[in-house]
Amino acid sequence: MAEVDHLAAERATARFDVEEMKVAWAGSRHAVHVADRMARLVASDPVFRKDNRTMLSRKELFKDTLRKAAHAWKRIVELRLTEEEADLLRQYVDQPGYVDLHWGMFVPAIKGQGTEEQQHKWLPLAYKFQIIGCYAQTELGHGSNVQGLETTATFDPKTDEFVIHSPTLTSSKWWPGGLGKASTHAVVYARLITEGKDYGIHGFIVQLRSLEDHSPLPGVTLGDIGGKFGSGAYNSMDNGVLRFDHVRIPRDQMLMRLSQVTREGKYVHSNVPKQLLYGTMVYVRQSIVADASKALSRAVCIAVRYSAVRKQFGSQDGGPETQVLNYKTQQSRLFPLLASAYAFRFVGDWLNWLYTDVTQKLEAKDFSTLQEAHACTAGLKAVTTSVTADAIEECRKLCGGHGYLNSSGLPELFAVYVPACTYEGDNVVLLLQVARILMKTVSQLASGKQPVGTMAYMGKVQYLMQCKSAVSSAEDWLNPDAIQEAFEARALRMAVNCAQNISQAASQEEGFYERSPDLLEAAVAHIQLIIVTKFIEKVHQEIPGHGVKEQLQALCNVYALYILHKHLGDFLATGCITPRQGALANEQLGKLYAQVRPNAVALVDAFNYTDHYLGSVLGRYDGDVYPALYEEAWKDPLNETVVPEGYHEYLRPLIKQQQLKLSRL
Numbered sequence: 001m002a003e004v005d006h007l008a009a010e011r012a013t014a015r016f017d018v019e020e021m022k023v024a025w026a027g028s029r030h031a032v033h034v035a036d037r038m039a040r041l042v043a044s045d046p047v048f049r050k051d052n053r054t055m056l057s058r059k060e061l062f063k064d065t066l067r068k069a070a071h072a073w074k075r076i077v078e079l080r081l082t083e084e085e086a087d088l089l090r091q092y093v094d095q096p097g098y099v100d101l102h103w104g105m106f107v108p109a110i111k112g113q114g115t116e117e118q119q120h121k122w123l124p125l126a127y128k129f130q131i132i133g134c135y136a137q138t139e140l141g142h143g144s145n146v147q148g149l150e151t152t153a154t155f156d157p158k159t160d161e162f163v164i165h166s167p168t169l170t171s172s173k174w175w176p177g178g179l180g181k182a183s184t185h186a187v188v189y190a191r192l193i194t195e196g197k198d199y200g201i202h203g204f205i206v207q208l209r210s211l212e213d214h215s216p217l218p219g220v221t222l223g224d225i226g227g228k229f230g231s232g233a234y235n236s237m238d239n240g241v242l243r244f245d246h247v248r249i250p251r252d253q254m255l256m257r258l259s260q261v262t263r264e265g266k267y268v269h270s271n272v273p274k275q276l277l278y279g280t281m282v283y284v285r286q287s288i289v290a291d292a293s294k295a296l297s298r299a300v301c302i303a304v305r306y307s308a309v310r311k312q313f314g315s316q317d318g319g320p321e322t323q324v325l326n327y328k329t330q331q332s333r334l335f336p337l338l339a340s341a342y343a344f345r346f347v348g349d350w351l352n353w354l355y356t357d358v359t360q361k362l363e364a365k366d367f368s369t370l371q372e373a374h375a376c377t378a379g380l381k382a383v384t385t386s387v388t389a390d391a392i393e394e395c396r397k398l399c400g401g402h403g404y405l406n407s408s409g410l411p412e413l414f415a416v417y418v419p420a421c422t423y424e425g426d427n428v429v430l431l432l433q434v435a436r437i438l439m440k441t442v443s444q445l446a447s448g449k450q451p452v453g454t455m456a457y458m459g460k461v462q463y464l465m466q467c468k469s470a471v472s473s474a475e476d477w478l479n480p481d482a483i484q485e486a487f488e489a490r491a492l493r494m495a496v497n498c499a500q501n502i503s504q505a506a507s508q509e510e511g512f513y514e515r516s517p518d519l520l521e522a523a524v525a526h527i528q529l530i531i532v533t534k535f536i537e538k539v540h541q542e543i544p545g546h547g548v549k550e551q552l553q554a555l556c557n558v559y560a561l562y563i564l565h566k567h568l569g570d571f572l573a574t575g576c577i578t579p580r581q582g583a584l585a586n587e588q589l590g591k592l593y594a595q596v597r598p599n600a601v602a603l604v605d606a607f608n609y610t611d612h613y614l615g616s617v618l619g620r621y622d623g624d625v626y627p628a629l630y631e632e633a634w635k636d637p638l639n640e641t642v643v644p645e646g647y648h649e650y651l652r653p654l655i656k657q658q659q660l661k662l663s664r665l
């Protein structure tokens with residue numbers, strides 16, 4: 001706790017129990033407690049220091065990442081941390097590195113696609129870090145189009161081996177995190193060829209480096225693909241390039257849970273959907289949604305606290321200036337982002353539940369919810385990451401000039417976060433997947449097939465295509481049914497419009513191609529409906545703590561009405577609401593901002609972030625921003641000397657030359 005609390009007055013105006021809001025945010029009292037313990041463990045350990053990160057060279061930064069990962073592992077083992085605790089500790093270390101891919105993709109790929117025997121062999125090695133793994137799917141020539149990958153795995157029945165080969169430059173693996181310098185093994189995705197036939201993409205466990213001296217194995221060419229956007233940020237990760245020259249692996253290193261190659265070279269496909277091969281991506285997409293709320297809430301926490309500290313204008317007669325948080329424009333830019341952080345948090349929890357449920361059904365050979373899992377993970381990943389990336393940049397602007405300093409934490413947060421819009425599926429490509437499923441669902445309505453899960457609302461097509469909103473006052477927009485109906489009608493009408501337009505094209509495929517910009521918008525509308533619905537459902541639950549439910553209710557309304565206001569064109573064009581009702585929604589939004597204002601600082605305190613994790617002089621808990629900014633400036637390497645290096649070579653001669661010229665005049 002800070003000695004001087006410059007934000008004490010702000011905290012005193014909160015109309016709810018912050019400790020209970022922490023529980024609502026974290027999910028349970030236990031979750032608050034564990035997160036708190038792990039955050040403090042990291043913050044108090046000098047090895048995990050990160051305030052100098054943006055000033056390190058790439059090599060120093062990479063070594064620092066290796067050091068932190070090794071130290072984290074040492075602490076995990078020494079303290080006998082549980083999986084939950086270890087995962088949190090890794091998050092609070094807050095530096096992308098090979099361990100993310102080892103735990104986040106290599107291990108899940110083996111779990112999801114390996115047979116029991118394969119899991120038995122490989123997982124214990126991975127769990128103890130006797131091997132380090134990555135996920136090598138993307139190639140120089142293809143990322144989005146997984147079926148277009150070129151690396152080959154040709155079965156040789158003479159030796160009972162697969163020959164892994166990179167036939168072209170574009171088949172070089174390119175991007176996998178942890179591949180460049182750290183990994184000893186990879187799950188490599190390659191075209192399986194046996195008995196002269198190409199059976200498409202399959203996963204293989206391939207050793208890349210010696211376990212003795214880390215040198216690449218014969219036939220393997222490896223390296224880092226080079227510096228990336230921003231200072232610090234994702235440059236701690238060794239995204240890599242990998243080429244194979246006829247590298248041989250035993251047949252049993254093909255991941256054989258979904259399909260097998262026999263000793264004789266026969267290809268056998270188990271009776272399961274082939275899309276299960278994409279299971280690791282589905283798993284990571286759902287975890288990315290949960291991560292979006294973390295990144296967004298960090299940025300919002302910094303911007304809210306700083307906006308409460310920062311004063312500008314408003315005093316002609318020597319009185320106090322206005323806190324920038326009191327400007328209505330600041331509120332209308334910032335509070336929707338605060339509400340979005342909460343919205344993403346709750347939809348992330350729901351998605352995690354859905355993922356677990358689908359996984360259990362898959363274990364029981366029930367594949368009926370696979371499409372729902374794909375649509376929800378792909379769509380929510382796309383919408384939450386795009387919004388979060390834009391929001392971090394908006395928070396930087398909300399912090400004025402100081403937001404542009406590395407010490408604000410925002411430039412690095414943006415740089416580290418923004419590739420989330422691309423990795424694990426480019427957001428446009430993923431939204432088009434959602435649109436395809438929407439079109440399929442619309443086309444099945446005529447045959448009477450009842451849509452299920454998050455598409456169930458489409459079953460009310462007769463009603464939703466012609467309903468008119470009953471809203472007649474600003475307060476009417478506080479009714480969740482009014483919001484739900486408007487969002488459902490907008491999403492359905494946009495999807496049906498697209499389907500009608502596509503049906504007029506020469507072919508379904510051509511229509512889909514021509515109408516893809518509209519399809520993207522329809523997919524976004526559907527996903528926004530899911531987020532709004534899950535927020536409304538959350539608020540309907542019993543939520544303990546004085547004023548907590550009321551605050552969440554207000555944030556839920558802010559989120560929904562902000563989306564309505566921002567996409568008013570959609571709502572009007574599809575005739576779901578009238579211009580007058582749109583104006584009433586905006587009026588209500590203004591009232592809600594006024595309601596959020598006294599609670600704003602406490603609402604970001606509820607995220608329970610340590611100053612170490614926030615990594616921002618502007619977002620400090622105590623609000624003592626100016627001395628911290630001043631002190632931080634002097635730490636820059638440029639300030640190590642009063643007269644800069646280069647003065648004698650470049651500045652002095654220049655100045656002297658000009659002086660000479662002037663003296664001659």
Ligand SMILES: CCCCCCCC/C=C\CCCCCCCCCCC/C=C/C(=O)SCCNC(=O)CCNC(=O)[C@H](O)C(C)(C)COP(=O)(O)OP(=O)(O)OC[C@H]1O[C@@H](n2cnc3c(N)ncnc32)[C@H](O)[C@@H]1OP(=O)(O)O
Nearest residue numbers: 069072086087090099103104144146275278374423424425
């Ligand atoms: C310090 C100490 C450490 C201590 C340790 C503590 C413990 C830590 C523990 C855990 C850590 C967790 C951390 C997690 C975070 C991870 C970090 C993330 C870092 C980022 C790394 C990035 C990785 C990557 O980017 S990997 C590469 C990703 N690539 C992609 O996403 C490619 C995108 N493309 C595709 O997915 C596909 O190509 C496609 C879907 C676009 C098209 O596929 P295609 O086969 O061509 O299919 P299509 O014809 O369109 O459709 C055919 C039918 O298939 C359906 N379908 C498609 N996809 C799926 C699917 N996934 N699931 C189900 N169904 C699918 C589609 O709808 C069609 O159906 P239809 O019915 O036939 O119409």
Ligand SMILES: Cc1cc2nc3c(=O)[nH]c(=O)nc-3n(C[C@H](O)[C@H](O)[C@H](O)COP(=O)(O)OP(=O)(O)OC[C@H]3O[C@@H](n4cnc5c(N)ncnc54)[C@H](O)[C@@H]3O)c2cc1C
Nearest residue numbers: 135136137138142143144175176177419422423424425428
């Ligand atoms: C930081 C980072 C980490 C990564 N880590 C890994 C990793 O660990 N392992 C791994 O295997 N990969 C990894 N990747 C690769 C990542 O998964 C791919 O970059 C991603 O899937 C996008 O594919 P792409 O690069 O081929 O983009 P492209 O598909 O080439 O995209 C280029 C443009 O084309 C558009 N486009 C493409 N297809 C269509 C379409 N059908 N319709 C309309 N528009 C389209 C896209 O919207 C985009 O605007 C990583 C990437 C990054 C940036």
